[in-house]
Amino acid sequence: MLVEITKDSLMNAIQCVIKAVANSSIPILQGIHIQAGADGVTFRASNTSMTIQYLVAQDGVSVTVNRTGAIVIPSRHFHDIIRKFDDDKIILEIKDPLILAIVSGHSRLRLCGMDPSEFPSMDHGEAFPLxxxxxxxxxxxxxxxxxxxxxxxxxxxxxxxxxxxxxxxxxxxxxxxxxxxxxxxxxxxxxxxxxxxxxxxxxxxxxxxxxxxxxxxxxxxxxxxxxxxxxxxxxxxxxxxLIEGTFPSIKNVIPQSYLSEIAVDKAFLLKAVECATVMASAHVIRLVANADTLKLLSKTADVGDIQNEIPIVEMCGEEFMISLNGKFFFDIIRNMDSASVRIRYAGKTSPVVVLPDDSLMSSLFLITPVMTR
CATH class of the missing domain: 3.10.150.10 (DNA Polymerase III, subunit A, domain 2)
Known part of the structure; x- marks a missing residue:
């Protein structure tokens, strides 16, 4: 194997596949499989749950393959070494069996590798997927x-x-x-x-x-x-x-009717929830909705309390008050891809339904209320 590759391309590939390097006592699973072929250089890492493979395609700029070959290199040393190089051009070469020579600028080093034939394959011999x-x-x-x-x-x-x-x-x-x-x-x-x-x-x-x-x-x-x-x-x-087993049905979990529904601006709600959760004992915050305002309250004994108010854009149904885990609520809202959010209240003990205010998005989130005095 003889490969010329840019530092950016090599680091991108390493950082991508290293997420799958196993925390294992088996040395080869602590390594990264490198395969140089006619189409470019393929990097692969694997553990018992996940395998990641990344191809840096041969283009004569990012990577040039002068000689094909394969080797498995210890991931931690390989990553730390490449990261510290200053020169943009890196040469990877197998001169001796299972020894990878690395040259970058004035730096020259050799890493002991492992037999690539012993590394887990992504080809499992299945004719067709389901x-x-x-x-x-x-x-x-x-x-x-x-x-x-x-x-x-x-x-x-x-x-x-x-x-x-x-x-x-x-x-x-x-x-x-x-x-x-x-x-x-x-x-x-x-x-x-x-x-x-x-x-x-x-x-x-x-x-x-x-x-x-x-x-x-x-x-x-x-x-x-x-x-x-x-x-x-x-x-x-x-x-x-895949995880073996049967996932629980959600048919009876989602409330089919609601006592109230409000629409609020996502950015206002996100900031208010984050602020209230800072002062919340055990992350518990309280939502109080009236005709035109949603109040978010929390407190911690011997520390203090906080109250935020944001305008309600639209409300249908009765006023309500409910307590939620603020951290969980924040995570749900933060990852929504919409400008406003709808909150549906179905009763004190029923899950709160949170929806993106976008008719084109078939998304739904539930959060179970926290019972408080």
Missing amino acids: IKIRMNTSLFRSTIKQLALVASTSETSPILTGVSLECRNDCLNLIATDGVRLAYRALHLEDATKNSVNAIIPAKNLYELSKMLNKADETTEIEVSNNRVKFMTNGLKVESA
């Missing part, structure tokens, strides 16, 4: 960010640490919940498929994926197989294991 989906990358990115933050982080209920993906004909339904919050989003698929599939994807893997997706005009392809899902876009491939 289903293939294509969607706008920007839309998919915003969707999985919204849902991944709502999923549980507690391993006591492994199912709830995942995001449910349900595909039926031309509709993709995604659901996440931690038992206190729930997020639901329905996306229309342009390329309708006759197949249907249910899968539960680890939310932490989706969240890492969302940080790698950024191009609004690109398309992400999703392939779901029996025990894994693969995401592909613009040289990036991310494969995730």
Whole structure:
């Protein structure tokens, strides 16, 4: 292997795949697989849950492959070394078996590598996936960010640490919940498929994926197989294991009728919730809605209290008062892609429904009230 590559291209590739490097006692899983081929240089890292592969395409500028080959390099040392180089041009070469020589400016070093044939492959020999989906990358990115933050982080209920993906004909339904919050989003698929599939994807893997997706005009392809899902876009491939089990039904969780509904400006609400949560004991804030004003109140004994007021743009139904976890409420609002927000109140013990005030967005969020005296 003999490769010339720019520092920016190399660092971008390393920082992308290093998210999947395993915290493992197995040395090869602590490494990054590097493969130089006719199409460019492919970097890959893998753990038991996720594999990330990134291709830096050969263009004669970012990367030039003079000789093909492959090796696995310890990720931590490789990342730290490349990050400290000043010169923009880096040469990677395998001269001796399993030794990678790295040259940049006046720096020359050698790293001991490992056998690339022992590294986990992304080719599992499956003839066809159960289903293939294509969607706008920007839309998919915003969707999985919204849902991944709502999923549980507690391993006591492994199912709830995942995001449910349900595909039926031309509709993709995604659901996440931690038992206190729930997020639901329905996306229309342009390329309708006759197949249907249910899968539960680890939310932490989706969240890492969302940080790698950024191009609004690109398309992400999703392939779901029996025990894994693969995401592909613009040289990036991310494969995730699936969580086994059945995701809980949400049919009886969403209130079917409401006592009140208000619409407020998202920016005003976000700032008011953030401010109130600072003074909130156990993150609990109180919402009081009357004809034209939404009050947000909180207090901590022996510290103080706070009250914020924001105008209500529209109100239908009765006045109400309810307590919520301010941190959870803030996370829901922050990731909404709309200028205003609708809040539906269905009673003191019923979940509060939060919606983006946009008829084109099929999104819905629930948050369970906190019982206070």
